[in-house]
Amino acid sequence: MDKPIIPYGRQHIDQNDIDAVINTLTSDFLTQGPKVSEFEKKFAEYVGSKYAVAVSNATAGLHIAVMALGLKPGERVITTPITFAASANCVRYCDGEVWFADIDANTYTLSLESTKRLIESKPKGFFKGIIPVDFAGLPVDLEEFRNLANEHNLWIIEDACHAPGGYFTDTKGVKQMCGNGKYADIGIFSFHPVKHIACGEGGMVTTNNEALYNKLSKLRTHGITKDNMEENHGGWYYEMQELGYNYRLTDIQSALGITQLSKNDEGVLKRNEIANRYKEAFRDKIKYQSLPDQTYNAHHLFVIEVVDRKKLYDYLRTHNIFAQIHYIPVHTLPYYKEIGYGDANLRNSENYYSKCISLPMYPTLLEEEQTYVVDRILEFLEEHTK
Known part of the structure; x- marks a missing residue:
């Protein structure tokens, strides 16, 4: 008898997931419909953030996160080398420079000490941001990184793709859910099939900053908006206010994401x-x-x-x-x-x-x-x- 195949990761799809997708397939919307906003709202509630923006994948989320924070060509961002390439590539997409700090030998996450040494080895203002990764699902202590970032006027993107449902406890004894935006400016999640929440593909960007939320929402949808427009000629009217991307998630994927999130x-x-x-x-x-x-x-x-x-x-x-x-x-x-x-x-x-x-x-x-x-x-x- 053949031995069963045991992979390192596997999605789990049950009848509730299947029914949710079928119901969406027979509804009026397949792409940007009510399920997207429902998923965003429920995900924000789950991690404890004010806002969530659904995107086509986590790489897209990282890209628009760096853009929303205003990274300019040649500016420098620190991240960990022990991560998927997208955590660094998002900086290169904006023509920024990636600098790597070492990991902690026991947690495998970005070392605070190594990051601090790297920052302090350069002139003030040399770096613009830090992208720590909750590697393997282990949350980074972002309170410590926030203190370091504040000292040097840096932003933080938390790559939480491995860690929905994870948390660390801060010095006030408060549980800080991964991606809740308390200590990071933006959080990123992945819905790839081997991750916790399987949507086939997909991602979510979370933040507590309304201005960043509005920027992320536009960048996700071609830079187009119907809000705060200079003119309005009728109900059809929209404005493309900046160069964005088609990084949208579908209603089909969002329906699956909602049922996956509940489990x-x-x-x-x-x-x-x-x-x-x-x-x-x-x-x-x-x-x-x-x-x-x-x-x-x-x-x-x-x-x-x-x-x-x-x-x-x-x-x-x-x-x-x-x-x-x-x-x-x-x-x-x-x-x-x-x-x-x-x-x-x-x-x-x-x-x-x-x-x-x-x-x-x-x-x-x-x-x-x-x-x-x-x-x-x-x-x-x-x-x-x-």
């Missing part, structure tokens, strides 16, 4: 149960991402570090376990090496990449499947440590 708390709870079983099995045997006190990891990923990573990766595939690597450090990718980032001193990031492997992590992962994964890993380690 996210349950899904994140399940992800944490899976993570805790991994931790129990690997404690004192294998290194995994640390969890700061009073922080709730939304666990898009569960990452471990092993010395013989490539051998383990291949070994697991022979057993139909399709683990993945997240991520190749952005500064080592050919595009970034060609523009001078290849020699960056990012020791923690490169050490992490040499050992990291993401294990199966999704709410429908069966306990017996997880046990099978754990057994194969421990079996591999025993064979390779003799």
